[in-house]
Amino acid sequence: MIFRKLAFLTLACCITSQALATAIVNGDFSSCDYSGWQKDTDGFGDVSVRDDFTMVGSSPNCAASINVDYGNTEAFFANTLYQELDFTAAINSTFLLSMDFMVDSEFTGLDPDTADYFTIALNDGLGNYHNEYGALGFLVAGTIDGAESFNLSFMLDNSFVNQTGWFLDFQLSLGADNSGFTDFVGSSLILNNVSLSEIPSRAVPAPSSVVLLALGFVGLMLRKKTSSYAGQIS
Numbered sequence: 001m002i003f004r005k006l007a008f009l010t011l012a013c014c015i016t017s018q019a020l021a022t023a024i025v026n027g028d029f030s031s032c033d034y035s036g037w038q039k040d041t042d043g044f045g046d047v048s049v050r051d052d053f054t055m056v057g058s059s060p061n062c063a064a065s066i067n068v069d070y071g072n073t074e075a076f077f078a079n080t081l082y083q084e085l086d087f088t089a090a091i092n093s094t095f096l097l098s099m100d101f102m103v104d105s106e107f108t109g110l111d112p113d114t115a116d117y118f119t120i121a122l123n124d125g126l127g128n129y130h131n132e133y134g135a136l137g138f139l140v141a142g143t144i145d146g147a148e149s150f151n152l153s154f155m156l157d158n159s160f161v162n163q164t165g166w167f168l169d170f171q172l173s174l175g176a177d178n179s180g181f182t183d184f185v186g187s188s189l190i191l192n193n194v195s196l197s198e199i200p201s202r203a204v205p206a207p208s209s210v211v212l213l214a215l216g217f218v219g220l221m222l223r224k225k226t227s228s229y230a231g232q233i234s
Helices: 004-012 207-233
Strands: 038-041 055-057 063-068 078-084 096-103 117-124 140-141 148-156 166-172 187-199
Touching: 063 078, 063 166, 096 117, 166 187
Parallel strands: none
Antiparallel strands: 038 078, 055 063, 063 187, 078 166, 096 148, 096 187, 117 140, 117 166
């Protein structure tokens, strides 16, 4: 019993599982603006007077809304909201990327060939999209047919640690038919919260070290008990 308790306490004292917050600027959009983020559109107009990027809600519970295919949006193909990621960390760490968002469209039951769609991915700075493993692909992507909410987390491959030039892209694109015409049904991608956390490596000693340390405590306790017992019978 003493051995089991001491072994458990020794192991518990040696494990570290703290997650460290890292910098995604204005990831919760509580400032009710796009501070820390960059906006990109392929439209020719002034997006500052258009509805391609808007804020919904009120302080401190604002959310960022990326919009396409509405009457007052400018994008011909896509609107993208992005931010460069800080992957500075201890070499054995990993990163947890989390996000809350929803998508919505004006109507449902759309033709999938013309439905607007969204893509969320890690951009290598050269325009190539990657998934959480570092392979070409996306974190998540799909067509939009009415309201749908997401709460997602991705454990990134530790090969990202201390790399630079990576961006997190949220892209909303217009679906079009073979003639290049959209369905003129507006869609939105609404971001509520985005976070990136460093998960440090766990400082767990080798099992043999834990056992030897626990046995040392047990030996000390038995030695004290034997000495006390010998004193009583002498």
